[in-house]
Amino acid sequence: MxxxxxxxxxxxxxxxxxxxxxxxxxxxxxxxxxxxxxxxxHKTILIVSVYAGHIVFSYIPAIFFGIPDExxxxxxxxxxxxxxxxxxxxxxxTTIVSSLIASIVAFLLIPFAxxxxxxxxxxxxxxxxxxxxxxxxxxxxxxxxxxxxxxxFLTSGFFGAYVLKIxxxxxFFPLFSGFFAMGAILNYQKSKIPKQDExxxxxxxxKYALFGTFLxxxxxxxxAISSPAQVAVLASVFISFETIAYLATISAINVGQFVFxxxxxxxxxxxxxxxxxxxxxxxxxxxxxxxxxxxxxxxxAITSxxxxxxRKRISLFANINFVQxxxxxxxxxxxxxxxxxxxxxxxxxxISSLIGYITVKMxxxxxxxxxxxxxxxxxxxx
Numbered sequence: 001m002x003x004x005x006x007x008x009x010x011x012x013x014x015x016x017x018x019x020x021x022x023x024x025x026x027x028x029x030x031x032x033x034x035x036x037x038x039x040x041x042h043k044t045i046l047i048v049s050v051y052a053g054h055i056v057f058s059y060i061p062a063i064f065f066g067i068p069d070e071x072x073x074x075x076x077x078x079x080x081x082x083x084x085x086x087x088x089x090x091x092x093x094t095t096i097v098s099s100l101i102a103s104i105v106a107f108l109l110i111p112f113a114x115x116x117x118x119x120x121x122x123x124x125x126x127x128x129x130x131x132x133x134x135x136x137x138x139x140x141x142x143x144x145x146x147x148x149x150x151x152x153f154l155t156s157g158f159f160g161a162y163v164l165k166i167x168x169x170x171x172f173f174p175l176f177s178g179f180f181a182m183g184a185i186l187n188y189q190k191s192k193i194p195k196q197d198e199x200x201x202x203x204x205x206x207k208y209a210l211f212g213t214f215l216x217x218x219x220x221x222x223x224a225i226s227s228p229a230q231v232a233v234l235a236s237v238f239i240s241f242e243t244i245a246y247l248a249t250i251s252a253i254n255v256g257q258f259v260f261x262x263x264x265x266x267x268x269x270x271x272x273x274x275x276x277x278x279x280x281x282x283x284x285x286x287x288x289x290x291x292x293x294x295x296x297x298x299x300x301a302i303t304s305x306x307x308x309x310x311r312k313r314i315s316l317f318a319n320i321n322f323v324q325x326x327x328x329x330x331x332x333x334x335x336x337x338x339x340x341x342x343x344x345x346x347x348x349x350x351i352s353s354l355i356g357y358i359t360v361k362m363x364x365x366x367x368x369x370x371x372x373x374x375x376x377x378x379x380x381x382x
Contacts, residue, residue: 015053052299090199157375183356216256
């Protein structure tokens, strides 16, 4: 039993590290772990704890540095907005509380999800294309400049469709880092970041955390729309979120999507999550679901408590000299993309950075660049 505890702690440390280092994705780590000569129980605990640590700590670079992965990509804009308002700690607390709520609620709803998924999937799979087309049209029409937005949506969309066909270790890292991180860096204008004050949590976020949890479950029903980023963008078309509510919803989607992916894997044999796919290779998810969920819940709780006590130190990231930091950040992103994906990834990174730069210059909402995932999804379904 003690050795399982050690593997659990080691997995959390590994997950925390991967969360703080953009590009070090839990999908990649779990792929490496299943190749190791370990007992399947140890591999299972390692993979689950890695993801628990990663999902909480990955919001630190997303909120304070603006560096996303596919889980945190749509949290970049509201997170950085709150940092500029001196509310970075409130943003961080919101993601923690929402993640905790989502993990508990999703855990309680697992028995219902096991019964619901087979029925829901058999119905919704026939209407996916018109649903996505309607959502895309509404999303573009609601922007400040629909013409420019349509241009960016299609440009990023067809580019995303091309990139997703390329054999790369991590497709999303160069794509999203270029769109959002480099797009912001290239348009950066020096400004003073205010002190990050201690902020109390508005527990009105509970309803958004609950909503995000259900959206996370919905993500597992739609083929090719398993990314929390996609679901959050689609939901924003129909519901107007304030900044804090948007963060609460996004973080709950992340957790809910993972937990409910266990149910979809066990009930309809559709694993919409890379980590769940890897887990399915080493263990019977249906038979071991309770154990997996318990370790995941404990991991979320421990990392959330840790990040809460370190919040004041973490908030000091906002006081970095961003003129110099942006240069280092750009170099780091370029180097990380090259090490992970080689020259092909660098090419994708440069092109996506150009699209991100143009999007900001054209005063188009940057969420429109999520066409990079929506357009390929529509193409895949037809």
